[in-house]
Amino acid sequence: MNRLRPDYIKLDMELTRDVDQDPYKAMVVSKLLEMANELGIESIVEGIETKGEFDWARDHGARYAQGYYIARPGPTPRTSIDAS
Numbered sequence: 001m002n003r004l005r006p007d008y009i010k011l012d013m014e015l016t017r018d019v020d021q022d023p024y025k026a027m028v029v030s031k032l033l034e035m036a037n038e039l040g041i042e043s044i045v046e047g048i049e050t051k052g053e054f055d056w057a058r059d060h061g062a063r064y065a066q067g068y069y070i071a072r073p074g075p076t077p078r079t080s081i082d083a084s
Helices: 023-039 051-059
Strands: 008-011 042-045
Touching: 008 023, 023 042, 023 051
Parallel strands: 008 042
Antiparallel strands: none
């Protein structure tokens, strides 16, 4: 079990969408965030599209968030690290 020590966990948008309005999702996500925080694992919540979702995630210990509420996707990145 010593191998299972991730630095980060990322919670899919299916869990975080409407988390501030859905008691079932809220319970699941709050327990995942609680466990991550107790174990010192950084958490990333994705699919944050409203202020309510953002506030809920922040208030329940999410460390990082991504989604349209924070920023729209940028231009398409290069597919190669080759500068040419």
